[in-house]
Amino acid sequence: MAQENLPKYVTKETDFLFRIEPGFKSGMRVPGYIYASDKLMQQALQDNALSQVANVATLPGIVYGSLAMPDIHWGYGFAIGGVAAFDPKNGGIVSPGGVGYDINCGVRLLRSNLDAAQASRHIEQLINQMFRDVPVGVGEGGKIVLDGKKMQNVLRKGAKAIVDEGMSWPDDLDYLEEGGSLDGADPSLLTDKALQRGRKQGGSLGAGNHFIEIQKVEEIYDREAANTYGLAENMLTVMIHTGSRGLGHQVCDDSLKIMRNAVNKYGIELPDRQLACAPLDSKEGREYLAAMACAANFAWANRSILVHLVRNAFERVFGSAAERLGLEIVYDVAHNIAKWENHTVDGKKKTLLVHRKGATRAFAKGHPDLPERYLKVGQPVLIPGDMGTASWVLRAQPAAMEATFGSTCHGAGRAMGRGEAKRKVDYTKLLHQMDEKKILVRAGSKKGLVEEAPEAYKDVDEVVEVTHQSGISTKVARLVPLAVIKG
Amino acid sequence: MVESPYKWEPSPHTADLAVEISAKEIAGLFHAALAGLIGSLEIDSNVTDESEVTEYNLHISFNEPEAALVDFLNECIYLMEVEDLVPLRVGNLRLRENRMDAVLQCREVSDRDLSEIGHIKAATYSDLQIENIDGMYRAIVIFDT
Numbered sequence: 001m002a003q004e005n006l007p008k009y010v011t012k013e014t015d016f017l018f019r020i021e022p023g024f025k026s027g028m029r030v031p032g033y034i035y036a037s038d039k040l041m042q043q044a045l046q047d048n049a050l051s052q053v054a055n056v057a058t059l060p061g062i063v064y065g066s067l068a069m070p071d072i073h074w075g076y077g078f079a080i081g082g083v084a085a086f087d088p089k090n091g092g093i094v095s096p097g098g099v100g101y102d103i104n105c106g107v108r109l110l111r112s113n114l115d116a117a118q119a120s121r122h123i124e125q126l127i128n129q130m131f132r133d134v135p136v137g138v139g140e141g142g143k144i145v146l147d148g149k150k151m152q153n154v155l156r157k158g159a160k161a162i163v164d165e166g167m168s169w170p171d172d173l174d175y176l177e178e179g180g181s182l183d184g185a186d187p188s189l190l191t192d193k194a195l196q197r198g199r200k201q202g203g204s205l206g207a208g209n210h211f212i213e214i215q216k217v218e219e220i221y222d223r224e225a226a227n228t229y230g231l232a233e234n235m236l237t238v239m240i241h242t243g244s245r246g247l248g249h250q251v252c253d254d255s256l257k258i259m260r261n262a263v264n265k266y267g268i269e270l271p272d273r274q275l276a277c278a279p280l281d282s283k284e285g286r287e288y289l290a291a292m293a294c295a296a297n298f299a300w301a302n303r304s305i306l307v308h309l310v311r312n313a314f315e316r317v318f319g320s321a322a323e324r325l326g327l328e329i330v331y332d333v334a335h336n337i338a339k340w341e342n343h344t345v346d347g348k349k350k351t352l353l354v355h356r357k358g359a360t361r362a363f364a365k366g367h368p369d370l371p372e373r374y375l376k377v378g379q380p381v382l383i384p385g386d387m388g389t390a391s392w393v394l395r396a397q398p399a400a401m402e403a404t405f406g407s408t409c410h411g412a413g414r415a416m417g418r419g420e421a422k423r424k425v426d427y428t429k430l431l432h433q434m435d436e437k438k439i440l441v442r443a444g445s446k447k448g449l450v451e452e453a454p455e456a457y458k459d460v461d462e463v464v465e466v467t468h469q470s471g472i473s474t475k476v477a478r479l480v481p482l483a484v485i486k487g
Numbered sequence: 488m489v490e491s492p493y494k495w496e497p498s499p500h501t502a503d504l505a506v507e508i509s510a511k512e513i514a515g516l517f518h519a520a521l522a523g524l525i526g527s528l529e530i531d532s533n534v535t536d537e538s539e540v541t542e543y544n545l546h547i548s549f550n551e552p553e554a555a556l557v558d559f560l561n562e563c564i565y566l567m568e569v570e571d572l573v574p575l576r577v578g579n580l581r582l583r584e585n586r587m588d589a590v591l592q593c594r595e596v597s598d599r600d601l602s603e604i605g606h607i608k609a610a611t612y613s614d615l616q617i618e619n620i621d622g623m624y625r626a627i628v629i630f631d632t
Contacts, residue, residue, distance in 0.1 A: 045502045048614075074501040075615030076629050101609045101631045196569045207605035209632050246568055249608045249631075253561050256612065260554060273553065273612035418504055418632060419497045445602040449527060451632075487605065 001038035016470040019436055027058035029138045034068040035277030037466045043415060047074035055271040056084050061092025063352055065346055067404055069359050070466040071413030075136040077274030080358035083407040084324040087352055088280040094288055095277035096259060098355030099251040099338050104299035105243030106334040107382040113326030114236040116216035122317050123214060127440050127483035129313040130212060136202040136444035136487040140400045144202040155187040158297030162304035176332040176372045177361060180300040185293035191254050198247025198298055209447055209487035210242040214483040221475035225395040228377040229330050231477050239391055240306050241384050244299035251295040253380055280353055296337055333360045335410035343405050354405045362396035362408040362473045385412045385460030387452060388437060391479045392464045399471035408473040412460035440483035449486055495523035504630040509623045513552055514582045516529050516624055520560055521577055528603045532575045534594055543591040553615045560610035567604045571596040606632055
């Protein structure tokens with residue numbers, strides 16, 4: 001991209017990296033770094049995304065830079081695809097806007113022993129069974145009513161609570177980010193409203209871009225990683241995308257009310273109210289992280305319950321135990337979260353709070369947080385695409401640890417607003433388009449489906465290509481959809 | 488009771504839903520915001536039988552009107568999601584320096600509503616600024632979807 005096509009203070013550093021100089025916006029403490037191709041950068045320039053990257057760069061205690069991954073687009077507060085790390089020893093802050101309302105929205109991938117071609121005659125029955133069994137949208141109750149002790153257990157222990165309920169395999173926990181549970185959760189910090197919103201939503205999909213998708217492994221790009229992750233060509237897989245539902249939304253909203261007072265108390269100036277924050281060593285900061293951990297744990301538990309429902313559906317359709325069908329978890333990633341992590345900055349080891357807002361952790365081989373089986377290869381990164389194209393499994397690389405606080409993209413990223421999608425996409429034509437691709441669709445609402453049309457999203461293959469070429473995470477497998485449930 | 492002319496219209500946003508609201512008085516922005524929320528969800532706000540309308544009292548404390556607007560909308564979202572009530576109109580709205588009192592006129596959530604409600608998670612503060620332009624108060628509210 002020629003320099004004259006870029007705004008002032010924005011320069012192209014490499015084929016896949018752009019830099020925003022602190023002069024771009026008043027108060028920037030560090031530069032912004034955007035991982036993108038020319039085409040993706042052109043899309044990012046169409047909306048407010050760069051301004052949001054610059055806004056984050058003004059926050060106290062930010063380290064190195066305000067980062068954005070190739071799926072960058074306009075969000076609220078942080079841009080989607082945003083990553084920012086803060087140093088508690090340098091006045092660093094925590095911001096609920098840097099996590100989002102859907103705390104621990106994330107993705108879980110299941111492998112199987114099934115060949116997609118051989119299983120093809122069962123796919124429709126399978127997706128219909130799942131659509132019957134899995135509550136979608138907000139009106140449907142979840143599969144577990146979470147009252148009293150059950151809710152407390154879920155909030156404190158996350159996915160472990162679902163093992164306690166007998167609905168999850170103990171070995172599953174090894175393949176979930178953080179073992180499916182963040183320490184330090186304090187349920188006493190949650191309001192009654194948050195608990196009420198979560199009470200009937202345990203084991204439910206939600207709406208918007210949440211989905212359950214039956215897929216086929218179309219192509220393997222990294223044989224070593226694929227073998228380690230248990231993936232092979234033509235394998236049937238299932239991907240689940242959902243988060244903390246209404247409970248998480250309420251935790252964020254409740255926290256922002258506290259934070260908007262905190263910014264006055266601590267004298268923090270903000271370019272955007274959605275970036276309301278508090279110092280990490282403050283009561284408000286500590287309490288937000290403890291509440292956020294509750295919501296994150298709720299999300300991991302939610303995904304575990306959905307895995308249970310998916311396994312049950314497979315058992316019913318194939319007449320064989322889920323264990324025999326090999327329905328094991330490949331991995332689970334969170335893409336809206338803030339976590340304490342150790343990183344090396346300017347040659348020094350530091351403990352930082354890393355915010356990822358529509359971005360995924362990508363820890364390279366040897367990292368102690370990885371399950372033993374993945375230590376030699378590195379963490380799987382799960383990238384959901386739009387429902388008509390593909391999703392990806394990537395492999396985290398050391399370059400991510402060096403350049404992006406161990407982070408990478410999270411998905412295709414939207415290219416078109418929901419309102420625009422509703423105006424431009426015809427529901428009947430969309431169904432026909434999916435039918436031509438032989439993708440079965442089961443949706444909670446027509447409007448929701450139209451908003452999620454493939455043309456509403458960036459090209460996921462382009463996003464992944466940039467990620468691969470930049471070296472932060474590299475291609476392992478491309479998964480294509482066979483059937484999808486949308487909320 | 489403050490009743491003001493108001494309007495709302497969709498505003499472009501890549502990832503989420505946004506509405507531009509305007510009114511002659513700040514209080515009118517709340518009417519516009521509720522209309523924008525219900526309209527964005529494409530929920531039917533007409534009531535054929537007034538006996539179906541129930542009232543819900545709302546009290547919000549705030550430091551700035553933008554915060555009041557967000558809190559108001561998020562209370563409405565909570566009502567729909569947990570209390571099974573769709574707020575249709577704002578009545579008896581009293582706006583003082585740091586406090587808002589209102590009566591929301593609601594109806595019960597219908598089966599048709601259920602497929603729409605979950606599409607908006609929350610009202611955000613992002614880029615929210617109430618401005619007076621040419622005698623009209625205006626703001627853009629971004630909803631997380």
